[in-house]
Amino acid sequence: MTTKTKQLNRIDLIFKHEDDCKEILKKSFDRSSEEVINEMVNSGLKGRGGAGFPTGLKWKLTAESEEKTKYVICNADEGEPGTFKDREILTRVPHKVLAGMAMCAKIIGAKEGYIYLRGEYKYLVPQLREEIEKFHQIMAELNLDFVVDIFMGSGAYICGEESALFESMEGKRGEPRNKPPYPTECGYLDKPTVINNVETLAHSYTIMKYGAKKFRELGVKDSWGSKVFSVSGDTPIPGIYELELGMSVQDFVDDFGDGDTKAVQVGGASGFLVPRKRFAKSNIGYQGKLRGVSLPTGGSMMIFNSSRSMYNVLDNYLDFFQEESCGQCTPCRVGCQQLLKGIKAVKRGEKPAVYLDKLLKLTDTMRLTAKCGLGQSVANSFSSIVENFREEMIY
Amino acid sequence: MTMENMINLSINGIAVSVEEGKTILEAAEKLHIKIPTLCYHKDLCVAGNCRVCVVEQAGVERLVASCATPVNEGMEINTNSLKVRNSRKHIIELLLAEHNEECTKCYRNGHCELQSIAAELQITNQDFIDLVPDKNYSVDSLSPSIEKDDSKCIRCQRCVRTCADIQSVGAISVAHKGADMKISTFFNRPLNEVVCTNCGQCIVHCPTGALVEKSYVEQVWDMIADPEKHVVVQTAPAVRVGLGEELGFAPGTRVTSRMVAALRRLGFDSVLDTDFTADLTIMEEGTELLTRLKGALVDDNPNVTLPMATSCSPGWVKYIEHKYPQYLPNLSTCKSPQQMFGALAKTYYAKNIDVDPANIVSVSIMPCTAKKFEANRPEMKASGHKDVDFVLTTRELAVMIKQAGIEFDQLNEENYDSIMGIGSGAGVIFGATGGVMEAALRTAYEIVTGREVPFANLEIKPVRGLEGVKEAVVLIENVLPDWEFLEGVELRCAITNGLENAHQLMEAIDRGDRFYHFIEIMACPGGCLGGGGQPFPVDDEIRQKRMDAIYSEDLSLALRKSHENPEVMQIYKDFLEKPLSHKSHELLHTSYVKRQPY
Secondary structure: OOOOOEOOOEOOOOOOOOOOHHHHHHHHHHOOHHHHHHHHHHHOOEOOOOOOOEHHHHHHHHHHOOOOOOEEEEEEOOOOOOOOHHHHHHHHOHHHHHHHHHHHHHHHOOOEEEEEEOHHHHHHHHHHHHHHHHHHHHHHHOOOOOEEEEEEOOOOHHHHOHHHHHHHHOOOOOOOOOOOOOOOOOOHHHOOEEEEEHHHHHHHHHHHHHOHHHHOOOEEOOEEOEEEEEEEEOOOOOEEEEEEOOEEHHHHHHHHOOOOEEEEEEOHHHOEEEEHHHOOOOEEOOOOOOOOOEEOOOOEEEEEEOOOOHHHHHHHHHHHHHHHOOOOOHHHHHHHHHHHHHHHHHHHOOOOOOHHHHHHHHHHHHHHHOOOHHHHHHHHHHHHHHHHOHHHHHO | OOHHHEEEEEEOOEEEEEEOOOEHHHHHHHOOOOOOOOOOOOOOOOOOOOOOOEEEEOOOOOOEEOOOOEOOOOOEEEOOOHHHHHHHHHHHHHHHHOOOOOHHHOOOOOOOHHHHHHHHOOOOOOOOOOOOOOHHHOEEOOOOOEEEEHHHOOOOOHHHHHHHHHOOOOOOEEEOOHHHOEEEOHHHOOHHHOOOOOOOHHHHHOOOOOEEEOOOHHHHHHHHHOOOOEEEEEEOHHHHHOHHHHOOOOOOOOOHHHHHHHHHHHOOOEEEEHHHHHHHHHHHHHHHHHHHHHHHHOOOOOOOOOOEEOOOOHHHHHHHHHHOHHHHHHEOOEOOHHHHHHHHHHHHHHHHHOOOHHHEEEEEEEOOOHHHHHHOOOOOOOOOOOOOOEEEEHHHHHHHHHHOOOOHHHOOOOOOOOOOOOOOHHHHHHHOOOHHHHHHHHHHHHHHHOOOOOOHHHOOHHHOOOOOEEEEEEEOOOOOHHHHHHOOOEEEEEEEEOHHHHHHHHHHHHHOOOOOOEEEEEOOOOOHHHOOOOOOOOOHHHHHHHHHHHHHHHHHOOOOOHHHOHHHHHHHHHHHOOOOOHHHHHHHEOOOOOOOOO
């Protein structure tokens, strides 16, 4: 299967200095909800937190609910290892995020919105509060009954999972819920809720300003638009870059690698490791079947050069997961511990090399049976590292 | 249910239609297809965390948890595909890796849900790495009622949901995350130092041996073997309708006289009945209620508190001590039947058979784990000795019967010894929610009016059943001359079972939404028959069967009213004088303490 790929294009939309939120919001409020939803659906925008759910559809489903009380929540619990772009968006263009929330609130009929802010980003609160105050003034001027507040997370990775996030906001232990029901019908306080990533909301503002058509000039089929990437690891130019979607990993490495790139971890610890031999065949986006061909990402791109031990990399991820699993479901709680202890045992020679195959089968079970996305995706990094760097696991 | 609300689906190729909103698991149950479960329990809200019940849904790549997934029209489910089998086996292997597999040394051996699923799946080789932490430090055995062994815990959270949702106590909940995630208490204090009511509902809802009662079986054997000791045993009303389940009988089988025979064979010197002191409780508590009513209605005494609440359930007593200490004056001062029995065993009974009370060992068989705590309360030494020495649960009694090699179904039926061996039907129904109320009404109404309660066969139906809160209003009219102040009074009563219901009732009373004269509260769902010391498993269907058995036992007896119990009349004549006498106060009444709310 071949997919159309794009050359690497640096884009400047998200961070572009724009001071016209009020005008853009007014423009959007003057249009019918249906029109705005259609604009969002037509843009093809998909959730930028990593899962890639169509944003327009999410808004539409929530708008259709007849419940009186609804909520808009901005998921700023940016916890995926290697991701740091939401922090930058909230620092530099928070007004665009707030504008996205207001657009959504208007359409679905929400009166309250929350920014669920990662505990470690507490230092952002004063400037965010200032921004929210200005935003509330705009809301008053535009006559929209919508207020936004900040809810501080406490540092658990799992609270970035939307239903665990609701539990956390409700004062409970952050544990994912059973789905269905989905947040669009039963979210925060069991009310219909739109929960979007920081970047998704900022993109909504862009779409409203420039139109869906313009947005779709960027990207490829099923992966329209641009995306903010957090580039780290063995690169001379680490940092945050907005790039057009649909590029191949090869193009990315050519621009960002240090000339000795061995592998790239796409999508953070819960994403996939792409080894050198697959750079040209893999591209970044949300097309069709996920594994191997088109790689979804919340924006984390970790580059490893040949000095790195992939065993150490995997050990590090698994150590993270066995601590950050919420612990409620069996495959994730026990599975993560088994994977970590398992590779250690193989490395030490306490278990034979074929034990890795037993662990690979275990990751199949974790992918099939875990209650939430975390438990399901631990298998991604494990299998892509063990399958491609098996010898490094053993010797 | 109209046809539009029915959902059609197929499971393993067999068509089935069930009501909208039902889960795949419930649909499979209808087809008699068993899907293994661990975190699921009919009494509890769905958690979906063990993942043992996953099934394959056509068109869906991932497996779905059948307990948590509602049915959809046209759904095609496979409960036994290769994918399902492999995953299920993996999940059980994972649970076994973090489970302390000391099956032969475990109290739940043979009654363990994890063990039975592992056996069904024939998990013979365990490749995964053992994750059980240091086994020596994992057991909390400081509570007199409950032992908690984290090394056997599979984190299904059935206990947590039970403690929070059914009991509104919240003594145990989840702490930490990931590999460190465990079921813990407030600041990880031992169970005897936290808000735990010792009700033992966590035990009957635990699928493994992580939560068990503290066993005193060995101590009791030691006492039976000691020739110096005179060991008396009392049996609570609900034991006789539960014990059979542990010994091969169907739920709801009455085994009273076989149980008596078995206890005699175990070597107890005297086999007596808690029903006797249940009847005595009615005399004391009924009189206390009438005295309170007089104080409130005639004397206008501001110190009289109403409603009066029953005090037979030690789980409820500890609950109110923790959560509603301002209502402690409302608790009847009567000891529970178990403790009345203990106090009398070492006084009245000892004198009667001419044995030094120091040599009497009093053992009770209870459907309850909180009774173990109650027997250890410092107040419970009115006889000059510990009133009740050892409390065994229904399950522990079954263990002793099996250890002694008694073929329970082959036993002849035998009767209780005397004295303190006669109980009325009113005493028997103490074992069901509403029973104390019904027994009290049978007696109090008759004392006040000289007539039987105006219900056919003395069956006061409004106070019976498994509902959370039951209310009854009894109009008192044409009273005897001594009770004229009660003429025309509508006696307002409420009955609850399960502490969450008790919580709701207390809140309603506290808000002033409800006014009652008398409330009966039992800590466990269904009352004592659903107690924390009763056999596994339990759900509403089983509780209902035990309840039916209790009421049929009542109907089968000639003696149905506490005040007509000849042994009760005798003890007042020979020893206690009259209800609420000085001697009664000394031996049969108690006091309570305020406890911290966490």
